[in-house]
Amino acid sequence: PPAHEGGVPQARILDFGVADEIGKFDKKGLIAGTFPYMAPEVVRGEHIDGRADLYSLGVMLYEMLAGKLPFDGSMERVLQAHQSTRPPPLPTPAGGQPLPEGLGELVESLLEKSPENRPATAEVANKTVQRILRKMRLDDTQMKMNPLLGAEAASAPQRLGAPSTE
Secondary structure, eight states: OOEEETTEEEOOOOSOSOHHHHTOBOTTSOBOSOGGGOOHHHHTTOOOOHHHHHHHHHHHHHHHHHSSOSSOSSHHHHHHHHHHOOOOOOOOOGGGOOOOTTHHHHHHHHTOSSGGGSOSSHHHHHHHHHHHHHHHHHHHHHHHHOHHHHHHHHHHHHHHOOOOOO
16 A cells, blocks of 8 residues: 555655665575566676666656556566567557657666666756756746637636526
């Protein structure tokens, strides 16, 4: 169940920020971690750094936006897909509203198979997120200032049949 604080559900990230730990092999050659979120280099047992966490972040963002993980099936199938298969394109959100400009590209860059092709650091990824958010705020402001949309919004109560005072 989700955690609650003051009656409001709170998200808890439990398996993130542990690139050094999930990449360590035990004595039997097994890797510890949550396989649907493992970066390809973790699966291959290669040297890892913070970009493995960025890959996991990309999986989480994909899951949040698509409503499902990019790869499903058995553990072996998912781990193989993380190493060699490009994730399916993100679907158009319900209602036909497109994703904010740049968000799909960010997710794609986080899910690059080679760490060298991902953002170099979380700071670089954060700068991209901030650009996307600024663009969204600008677009929202422009829509509110559009006189055609303003006129349409002003007439909405009449079209919907404003409540009568009788």
